[in-house]
Amino acid sequence: MKLQLALDRMTIANAIELTKKVEDSIDWVEVGTSLIKEYGMKSVKELKQAFPNKVIVADIKTIDNARYEFEMAFKAGADVATVMGVSPIVTIEVCLEVANRYNKLVMVDLLNTSEEQVRELRKYNQAIFCAHVSKDEQEEAGAQNLGTKNGSLLTDGSLQLAAAGGITMDSLESLRKTLNPAVVIVGSAITKASNPSEAAGKFKQAIQMGE
Template sequence: MKPIVQISLDLTNIEEALETAALAMRAGVDWLEAGTPLILAEGLNCVRELRKNFPETPIVADLKTMDGGYLEAEMMAKAGASHVVVMSRAHEETIRCVVQAGRDHGVEVMGDNLADDMISAARRLEDLGCDYVIHHVGYDE
């Protein structure tokens, strides 16, 4: 299996994010991530712009959902995300709602594992239907 290379666009303006994304794509990156700082600064418009400029590229919307799971996942999907992120520490029902929204809107769900017991949290995310379980490496770590 070929590894997937993803760049996290943890920037605060869409112009810089688009320039960085174009450079990353030329360098061989497979997936683009609308990072949390970019989504906070630009809203879901950043996902729309990434989709417009990179129509065939998987786009991860890293909103780090903790609540309002269905609504947030649906919004990200409608903006053009192919993948959405829910946190492992979210309530079980929130994770289920994100997974259901993913199924309803054709996006895959990444469970971001930020837990003390990484093994049991990964199993929980898998059992709840996440398509991917990712190991969280914090910005501040």
């Protein structure tokens, strides 16, 4: 299980500074959607330059204009880019084609996808599929249903899974039992901790103990 650090709602400089504090404990670095919206591909480029040996995830949440957006992300240094699972199938296929050409990876964000859509997406098993509880659901509704929505369609072992959305140390073990993702994406439980380095270390230790 890889630990992906989600960096959102901060400056590029703060993102780099925070990542330096936790880099020994994390595997993947996510340049969050808010960073990319505020600073553009400069955020992806600077994070990759600062951490060339880390997998950099550009959370661009593409839903259209896939070729342009994915080429832009990969040229900036991203190793993984995200596309929304509710996108038209042609968009998903373009993302995969571009990623294959650049020898990069696609992460399909399953936020708000139906069972029917997930069934159709399963054939693209070269992608990583991200079970995702949105920020609005976390903040407004207190939702914590990562392991339930579409769970039976995701846990047969044939898909590469990631999980995101308000993950804490307390929820990590239940998440392992329900989805057992290959990538666990943690944001505020590390970035807003009083001691981010210590928090990241605890996540990494818990992940390693469960393997």
